[in-house]
Amino acid sequence: MGSFKGHVLPGSLFLLVGVWHMWSCLVQYVSNPKSYKVRVWHPVSGFNGKLKHLELYVITGGAFIDMCIELLYSPHLKIFVNGMLNPNHMNDFEHSGMLLMFFIFGVVALLSVKTRYLPLPEGALCLIAAAAFCSEYLLFYFHSTTHKGLEGYYHLLLVFLVGLCIASILAGTLLSDSFPADLCSGAAITLQGLWFYQTAFVLYGFMMPEGCHLKGNDIVCRSAESETRGELLANSQLFGLVLGVLALAVAFYGLAAKSFGHSDLQSLLVSGEQEFD
Structure with missing residues (x-):
């Protein structure tokens, strides 16, 4: 069982990174569509280059802070009990292990782009991100906390979104010039962040479905019909978020094309229309 803050914090990180990834890859595409290359991270322009690696700092710092919360604060520094890991906080230790992978990705990426000690190609960084x-x-x-019922269904949909992140990043690794794969990666990360928020509002906030309630550490529904209604509501919520992200991508594309559009972009669109004629 988690908490409202335990879902909002990682959700905020995924949402920030995902939205930035979508915007950046769209700007990169409309600026020079013929030389498009997949990037696992995108620099921040301007400010005399002082914020160039801001995305990597957000990933590294955010993962580190959240990892410290899961590993140190949540178990109240009682990591070991009777010579073994505290059995009452195994889920916190699992979360910290996951966050450690994102922290490692951020550190490795920073070392790769800011120093000469670990020069890795973009494909290798994509594989490390996919591993995270x-x-x-x-x-x-394979969570040690048994998610069941309505809570389990929300986490099942989360697993699906994480799988989509993995597939899109791997596709970008294999097809290094694929704009759709790169955009899909940003959209999947954005959706994951939004779904963390959605889960927090439903399971621990004001959007709990009728007939279900939080009892202790479990979500309890008074009947099978109430639980099924909650699962159908989850499907509708995910569908709405997908539509919202698609609308955001279209809006970003229009804004990016207007502000940064290259002459090659219009020629590509014209040639594409002629192929269908």
Whole structure:
């Protein structure tokens, strides 16, 4: 069982990174569509280059802070009990392990782009990012906390979104010039962040479905019909978020094309229309 803050904090990190990834890859595409290359992270322009690596700092710092909360604060520094890991906080230790992978990705990426000691190609950084999402997938799929009922259904949909992140990043690794794969990666990360928020509001906030309530550490529904209604509501919520992210991508594309559009962009659109004629 988690908490409202325990879902909002990682959700905020995924949402920030995902939205920035979507915007950046759209700007990169409309600026020079013929030379598009997949990037696992995107620099922040301007400010004399002082904020160039801001995304990597957000990932590294955010993962580190959240990892410290899960590893140190949540178990109140009682990591070991009777010579073994505290059995009452195994889920916190699992979360910290997942966050450690994202922290490692951020550190490795910073070392790669800011120093000469670990020069890695973009494909290698993509694989490390995919490995971090794989650890998240395995965590939620084989969680020591048994998610069941309505809570389990929300986490099942989360596992699906994490899998989508893995697939899109791997596709970008194999197809290094694929704009759709890169955009899909940003959209999947954005959706994951939004779904963390959605889970927090439903399971621990004001959007609890009728007939279900929080009892101790479990979500309890008074009947099978109430639980099924809650699951159908979850499907509708995910569908609405997908539509929202698609609308955001279209809005971003229009704004980016207007502000940064290259002449090659219009020629590509014209040639594409001629192929269908």
